[in-house]
Each structure stands twice: as structure tokens, then as C-alpha cells.
Amino acid sequence: MQVAQVIVDVPTRQTNNPYTYSIPENLNDQIQPGMRVQVPFGRRKVTGFVVELLTNSNYKGKLKSISKLIDLSPVITPELLKLSEWMADQTFSFKINCLQTMLPGGMRTKFKKKLLAADDIRDAYPTIFHGQNEIDYDQQHFNNQAVSQILRLKRTDKIKVHYELSNHAKPVLIKAYQNLLQPNQVDDLLKKIHPNATNQRQLLFILADQPDHPISTTNFKQKGVNGSTLKTAAKNGWLKEMTIRRVRNPFMQPVQKSHPLALNADQQTAVDQLDRAIEDQKNLTFLLEGVTGSGKTEVYLQAMAHALKNGKTALLLVPEITLTPQIVSRIRSRFGDQVAMLHSAMSSGERYDEWQRINNGQAKVVVGVRSAVFAPLTNIGLIIMDEEHDSSYKQDDVPRYQTRDVAKWRAKYNHCPVVLGSATPSLESRARAMKGVYKLLTLPHRFNHHALPHVTIVDMKKEFAHHQSILSQKLTDLVRDRLQKHEQIILLLNRRGYSSFVMCRDCGYVPQCPNCDVSLTMHKDTHTLNCHLCGHKEPIPTECPRCHSTRIRHFGVGSQQLEEQVKKLFPTARVLRMDVDTTRKKGAHEAIINQFGAHKADILLGTQMIAKGLDFPEVTLVGVLNADSALKFPDFRSSERTFQLLTQVSGRSGRANKQGEVVIQTFNPDHYAIQLAKTQDYEKFYQTEMRIRRLGKYPPYYFTVKITGSSPSERQTAYEMHQVANFLRQHLTKSAIVLGPTPKTITRVNNRYYYQIIIKYRYEPQLKSALEKLLEKSQLKQRQGLLVSIDNEPLDFM
Numbered sequence: 127m128q129v130a131q132v133i134v135d136v137p138t139r140q141t142n143n144p145y146t147y148s149i150p151e152n153l154n155d156q157i158q159p160g161m162r163v164q165v166p167f168g169r170r171k172v173t174g175f176v177v178e179l180l181t182n183s184n185y186k187g188k189l190k191s192i193s194k195l196i197d198l199s200p201v202i203t204p205e206l207l208k209l210s211e212w213m214a215d216q217t218f219s220f221k222i223n224c225l226q227t228m229l230p231g232g233m234r235t236k237f238k239k240k241l242l243a244a245d246d247i248r249d250a251y252p253t254i255f256h257g258q259n260e261i262d263y264d265q266q267h268f269n270n271q272a273v274s275q276i277l278r279l280k281r282t283d284k285i286k287v288h289y290e291l292s293n294h295a296k297p298v299l300i301k302a303y304q305n306l307l308q309p310n311q312v313d314d315l316l317k318k319i320h321p322n323a324t325n326q327r328q329l330l331f332i333l334a335d336q337p338d339h340p341i342s343t344t345n346f347k348q349k350g351v352n353g354s355t356l357k358t359a360a361k362n363g364w365l366k367e368m369t370i371r372r373v374r375n376p377f378m379q380p381v382q383k384s385h386p387l388a389l390n391a392d393q394q395t396a397v398d399q400l401d402r403a404i405e406d407q408k409n410l411t412f413l414l415e416g417v418t419g420s421g422k423t424e425v426y427l428q429a430m431a432h433a434l435k436n437g438k439t440a441l442l443l444v445p446e447i448t449l450t451p452q453i454v455s456r457i458r459s460r461f462g463d464q465v466a467m468l469h470s471a472m473s474s475g476e477r478y479d480e481w482q483r484i485n486n487g488q489a490k491v492v493v494g495v496r497s498a499v500f501a502p503l504t505n506i507g508l509i510i511m512d513e514e515h516d517s518s519y520k521q522d523d524v525p526r527y528q529t530r531d532v533a534k535w536r537a538k539y540n541h542c543p544v545v546l547g548s549a550t551p552s553l554e555s556r557a558r559a560m561k562g563v564y565k566l567l568t569l570p571h572r573f574n575h576h577a578l579p580h581v582t583i584v585d586m587k588k589e590f591a592h593h594q595s596i597l598s599q600k601l602t603d604l605v606r607d608r609l610q611k612h613e614q615i616i617l618l619l620n621r622r623g624y625s626s627f628v629m630c631r632d633c634g635y636v637p638q639c640p641n642c643d644v645s646l647t648m649h650k651d652t653h654t655l656n657c658h659l660c661g662h663k664e665p666i667p668t669e670c671p672r673c674h675s676t677r678i679r680h681f682g683v684g685s686q687q688l689e690e691q692v693k694k695l696f697p698t699a700r701v702l703r704m705d706v707d708t709t710r711k712k713g714a715h716e717a718i719i720n721q722f723g724a725h726k727a728d729i730l731l732g733t734q735m736i737a738k739g740l741d742f743p744e745v746t747l748v749g750v751l752n753a754d755s756a757l758k759f760p761d762f763r764s765s766e767r768t769f770q771l772l773t774q775v776s777g778r779s780g781r782a783n784k785q786g787e788v789v790i791q792t793f794n795p796d797h798y799a800i801q802l803a804k805t806q807d808y809e810k811f812y813q814t815e816m817r818i819r820r821l822g823k824y825p826p827y828y829f830t831v832k833i834t835g836s837s838p839s840e841r842q843t844a845y846e847m848h849q850v851a852n853f854l855r856q857h858l859t860k861s862a863i864v865l866g867p868t869p870k871t872i873t874r875v876n877n878r879y880y881y882q883i884i885i886k887y888r889y890e891p892q893l894k895s896a897l898e899k900l901l902e903k904s905q906l907k908q909r910q911g912l913l914v915s916i917d918n919e920p921l922d923f924m
């Protein structure tokens with residue numbers, strides 16, 4: 127007897143192993159690993175993933191049977207099934223969470239509707255699922271119910287109902303129309319076909335106008351014909367109803383075809399090595415270290431082309447949405463419709479359609495952010511991770527995976543190379559390259575030997591003594607100069623969190639969130655104080671609740687205020703702002719980039735979003751307003767982050783023929799991260815930082831695990847976390863360092879108290895089993911409100 131091994135959607139330790147279910151007769155020849163099913167579990171029905179089919183079951187006693195199939199073809203490839211096991215193990219999370227993470231958002235919804243007889247669906251299914259852009263389902267002679275069943279199942283498909291004249295109505299109407307009959311003559315004609323046709327006259331005229339094009343319900347409604355008229359006409363045989371599926375196109379603009387550029391010697395060396403690894407199916411990890419503007423993207427494009435030429439597919443990962451519009455158009459101009467794109471600014475419907483194009487093999491090149499590392503590509507020939515150091519590559523929720531590790535796993539599975547590209551590689555990657563674990567490729571010069579920008583550091587402590595403005599005198603002068611020369615300027619305000627808060631001028635009172643240990647942030651547009659952690663909102667007070675003073679003012683500078691100030695200082699300048707607030711609307715991000723790229727604005731100001739990857743040749747000045755805001759965080763990576771950010775944003779200046787200039791405003795002008803960013807001296811930064819890491823026993827010298835515990839009571843959290851620390855100290859070998867528990871930097875969030883423990887180790891044979899045991903023990907405490915989570919190789923210790 128054949129049975130199915132199913133990972134059920136019940137995230138507990140017990141259900142992390144598959145449950146065995148019998149397969150009903152009628153599903154026997156359809157069911158495959160990687161499909162989702164509905165199964166009985168206890169008294170409930172839950173969804174699950176079939177991970178394996180076995181011919182014999184060791185299970186004694188009566189097996190429960192699968193209730194129904196959700197998918198008619200696998201949604202998880204065999205490769206991704208394997209990956210989910212490794213990932214669950216690696217991230218100490220449940221397999222079900224890993225499997226769900228691999229699907230695009232729109233498909234994670236649960237299906238409640240009953241399925242029709244499988245045969246009908248199966249006939250209709252392949253055509254619909256693997257269809258072209260538009261399909262007239264009716265012309266395929268499918269069982270209509272089956273079609274609508276599938277459509278409901280695939281609820282993220284964009285379906286529109288259309289109407290067209292039925293076959294016997296068409297000739298009559300066309301004749302009537304062409305002969306320019308009077309309305310009453312048409313009515314007569316219509317009555318011959320059907321007595322009730324009179325009130326449908328208008329409708330028929332609309333249709334006669336374009337007899338060969340189905341018209342959508344929406345379109346009819348715009349012309350004043352309502353839905354019930356349409357339905358009646360369809361019932362009377364006048365109209366043919368049909369459903370048309372549209373594939374959403376996430377690409378806003380068509381692009382021109384481009385051709386490979388002639389490479390310089392460094393680029394050529396890099397491409398040659400990659401090409402060889404692709405051809406030889408060598409699972410090598412390359413670190414492509416190239417200064418900003420050195421032409422890494424062209425290397426990616428030519429290596430990807432080589433993979434395609436060898437009959438393979440290629441995956442390019444980029445950090446969050448920042449890079450996507452520019453890089454995507456460069457890729458599309460090279461590879462056309464073979465490109466699928468996956469990123470968070472797309473609607474879930476668009477992402478679903480793009481995912482389908484990958485899953486059915488239409489798309490051979492995928493470009494996307496973190497989650498695109500799970501793209502259901504097969505036969506991958508090359509994986510590239512651009513800006514490999516970027517923190518958006520680590521998922522900070524369950525499952526807490528590091529994209530780099532997943533990419534390396536997939537490359538190994540596919541026998542192909544991985545390229546990690548960056549101007550400022552993570553210390554981990556650089557250290558591996560030094561040890562020879564990764565192969566180092568370098569692009570040490572800007573393309574065409576354009577000079578790196580000239581950087582000035584402005585000490586804001588001195589500046590503030592005589593000139594109290596967010597823009598230093600030096601920066602103000604340079605902005606004015608560039609405006610006169612019609613050159614472009616980028617102004618970066620570090621971190622979104624650096625926005626304004628309210629403080630009483632008399633007693634210093636700052637409104638705090640009632641649920642969290644943070645001060646509230648002022649939002650001018652909504653006239654509220656908001657908490658960014660729990661979403662709490664309250665009106666801005668007019669009077670201090672503590673001393674009743676009315677001198678309550680806001681402090682700090684957000685990008686909104688910066689925009690106002692800049693406009694005041696330079697009234698004729700055209701200013702664009704890019705931050706979370708101005709890019710919320712779909713396509714807004716791309717629109718700002720295009721506008722700036724077309725030189726329809728002089729100054730682009732904003733948060734980190736503008737720091738990375740963008741390539742604007744006319745920009746000759748970059749100003750960083752508060753370089754050290756990241757240095758304030760109690761985190762061992764804050765120097766690395768600051769150096770990376772400053773180098774990245776400086777790299778936006780002077781990319782073409784004109785010399786670039788950068789002004790870095792800081793309160794810590796002597797900090798090594800800032801000094802070394804001035805000369806873009808990655809090598810020296812690497813040496814300095816590695817010494818500090820070795821002394822502090824930090825990565826990459828030590829591996830780390832962060833354990834976070836939280837509960838509604840601070841005493842309970844502290845007590846339980848002490849128990850956890852004791853347990854770990856007993857179970858790990860002496861060489862492991864267990865730090866804590868300590869309260870997290872922001873201890874209370876949404877009325878839960880958070881404590882953490884950090885484990886540092888170089889080699890720890892007991893780690894896995896100790897953490898597994900810990901999770902088991904802590905699950906029992908969940909009822910008392912305690913939640914414990916594990917972050918393997920966390921990005922921060924905060």
C-alpha cells in the first residue's frame with residue numbers, strides 16, 4: 127500500500143517529523159511529493175505538505191486518510207524539499223515554517239472550499255495553470271464548474287468576466303448595425319430572436335460596435351450597463367460569458383535591448399573564471415570585491431549570459447527594493463522576457479504570477495530580494511548575491527535564515543558557482559576569502575579609472591558652536607556651487623529612526639509608549655505620536671502632563687524636516703525625498719529614481735534607501751548629515767555598518783567623468799570607521815576591525831547563537847532565562863562562552879519583557895543537542911506565557 131508522509135501545519139516539536147496518511151483511491155495516481163494536501167489532525171482539518179511517498183508503512187493500526195489535494199502539480203521542487211530539512215535544522219525552526227516561507231505570499235492562504243471531482247479539474251488544469259497571457263476558458267470546452275473551482279483555488283489569479291455576442295446574435299446585430307437601422311427597427315429585429323430584448327438594446331449597440339472583442343463587466347458598467355442586464359442577456363442566449371485570466375506584468379516600462387560591453391582587464395579576468403566554473407559545474411564560492419563603480423554589474427550580466435548559453439538558469443539576489451529598479455532594467459535589457467522579478471514592492475498577485483513563470487520553466491533568470499533565494503528554478507548554473515554584506519539578507523523572523531547560506535546550499539545541490547559581490551564585504555566573507563575557502567576576485571579601480579570621490583569630514587561639535595543648522599557651512603557652500611553648475615546632489619539622513627520626538631522645554635519630559643520602552647515618534651501628517659514597535663498612537667499633547675508647561679516642542683530631524691530646511695535654504699532647487707513615507711505607493715520608488723535619473727530634480731534626499739547601488743552619472747556631491755547615528759548602538763557590528771554605509775553612499779558621487787565630492791558630518795570625526803571610510807580603505811578597515819573582533823571574541827573568530835526569552839512579567843522572564851543559562855552552562859563544554867541573561871536594549875515591547883543570552887564558541891559538539899533539549903523544555907512553559915527563540919548567527923546582539 128502506498129502512503130504519504132505529510133508535514134502538517136501545526137508548528138510544534140512533535141509534528142516536526144512527518145505524519146503518515148493513507149491515500150484515497152482516486153488520488154493515487156495524482157499525488158506527488160511537493161503538493162499540498164488537507165488532512166485530518168485531531169478533531170481539526172489542517173493543511174500540510176507531502177514530503178515523501180512510501181510503499182510500505184511501518185505504522186501499526188489504522189491510518190487516517192488524506193481529505194483532499196490542494197495542488198494539482200507540485201509547488202515545492204524536490205530540491206526545495208531537501209533544503210527545507212537542512213534549513214529547519216540550521217535555524218532551529220519547524221519544517222512547516224520553512225516550507226511555507228518558500229511559497230510566495232499569496233499562496234500561503236488556506237483553502238476552505240470543497241474540491242470538485244478530480245478528473246474534471248485535471249483536464250482543465252494544465253492549460254489554465256501553464257497558460258499563455260490570456261485564455262478563453264470557454265473555448266477550451268472545459269467543465270465550467272471545474273474551471274471556476276480552479277480559479278477559486280488559484281485565488282491570486284486575476285480573473286475578469288467578459289461578454290461577447292453569442293454566435294446566433296452576432297450576424298443579426300452586425301447586419302442591423304451596418305445597415306444603420308433605426309432603433310425601432312433594431313427592436314423589431316431583436317424581438318424576432320427574443321421577445322424581451324428591448325431593454326437590452328443599448329447593450330447590443332455597445333457590442334455591435336466591436337463585435338470581435340469580448341468586453342469586460344467593468345467596461346460595460348462604465349457605459350451604464352449593469353450586471354443583471356448582462357446576466358439576463360447571457361441567459362437568453364444573446365451573450366456568451368467568458369473568463370479571461372491576465373498575467374500581471376510587474377515591469378512598469380519597456381526597456382531597450384542592450385548588448386554586452388567590452389570588458390576591461392579586471393572584469394575579463396573575473397568573467398573568465400566564472401565562465402570556467404559554470405562550464406565545469408564547479409561548486410566554488412567567489413568573493414567579487416570591487417570598489418563602487420568598478421563595473422561589478424557588467425561582470426554579473428556576462429556570467430549570467432554564459433550560464434544561459436550553457437542551457438542553465440541564473441539567480442541574482444539584490445538587497446531590498448533599493449537596487450531593484452535600476453538593476454532590473456539593466457538585466458531585462460540584456461535578457462528580455464526570460465527575466466522574472468521577485469521583490470516586496472510588488473503586489474502579491476504580481477509575485478504569484480512571476481513565481482508561476484519560474485515554476486513552469488518560462489523564466490530562466492530570476493532577480494529578486496531575500497526570499498527569491500527560494501525561487502523554484504531548476505538546473506541553476508549561477509547564483510549571484512550582490513551587496514552580500516547587506517543586513518536585509520538575514521531574515522529577522524522565523525525561520526531566521528541567512529540568505530548567503532541558503533544560496534551556498536543551493537549552489538552545492540546544483541553543482542554551480544556562487545558569487546558574493548560587494549565593495550565592502552562582510553568580515554565573515556573576507557576572512558573566508560583570506561583563508562582560501564572562497565576564491566577572491568578583485569576589481570580594484572573604478573571603471574575607466576574615474577577617480578574615487580574626494581571626502582571631507584566636518585566635525586559637528588565645532589560646527590554647532592557657531593552655526594546651528596543641520597547643514598554645515600561647508601556642505602551648504604558646496605550644494606550652492608553644484609546647483610549653479612547644474613550638477614546633482616544626494617543628501618543622506620542616516621536611519622529612519624532618527625526622526626523627531628516631543629520634549630517639554632521646561633522639565634525635559636519625553637512622551638513614552640505605554641507598552642514599550644521607547645519614546646514616541648512625531649508624525650506630522652497624522653498629527654500623532656506613534657510607537658514604531660507596537661503601533662500605539664496618541665494625539666500630540668499641547669501641554670506637558672508632568673509640569674503643565676505649554677512649551678512642548680519637537681526635536682530631532684526627520685527627512686520631512688530636512689526637506690523643509692533644504693527648500694528654505696535653496697528655494698529654487700528642485701528637491702525629491704525618498705523614504706518609507708514617500709515610497710509607500712506602488713511604483714513610487716521607481717518613479718523617484720527615474721525622475722532623478724532624468725535630471726528633473728537637483729537634490730535627492732532620504733534615508734538609507736538612497737545609499738546603495740544607484741548609478742546616477744550627474745551626481746557630483748554627496749552629503750551625509752549624521753554619519754555616526756549607527757555608532758551609538760551597543761552592537762559589535764556598528765563600526766562595520768557605519769563603514770559600509772559611508773563607503774556605499776560616497777560611491778554614489780562622481781561615477782562618470784566629473785570628479786565627485788563627499789561631505790561627512792559627524793560628532794566623532796576621529797572614529798576609525800569614519801576616518802577609513804574617508805579614504806575608502808577597505809583593506810585597513812578589515813585589518814583594524816579583525817583585531818577588535820579577535821580581542822572581543824566576536825565573529826568571524828567565534829560563532830554565535832542568540833537566545834531570546836520573553837513573557838508578560840519581567841521577574842518571570844529573568845528567572846526563566848537564568849534557568850536557561852544554567853542549563854546551557856551545564857550542557858555545553860567548557861570552551862563555549864555563555865553570556866547573560868541580560869535585558870535587551872529595549873526590554874519591554876508590547877508589554878512583554880525581553881532578555882537574551884549569547885553563546886560564543888569555536889567548536890562545540892554539544893551545541894545542537896543542548897539547544898534541541900532547550901526548545902523541548904521551553905515548549906512546556908509556553909502555557910505560562912514564556913516564549914523562547916533561537917537565532918543562529920544573529921546579525922546583532924541588541
Ligand code: ADP
Pocket residue numbers: 387388389390393416417418419420421422423424573741781
Ligand atoms: P558597481 O556595481 O561595481 O558599483 P557598475 O556596474 O554600476 O559598478 O558600473 C559603474 C559604471 O561603469 C556604470 O555606469 C557602467 O555602465 C559602467 N561600466 C561598467 N563596466 C563597463 C564596461 N565594460 N564598458 C563600459 N562601461 C562600463
Ligand code: ZN
Pocket residue numbers: 630631632633634635670671672673674675
Ligand atoms: Zn514639563
Ligand code: ZN
Pocket residue numbers: 639640641642657658659660661662876
Ligand atoms: Zn509601543
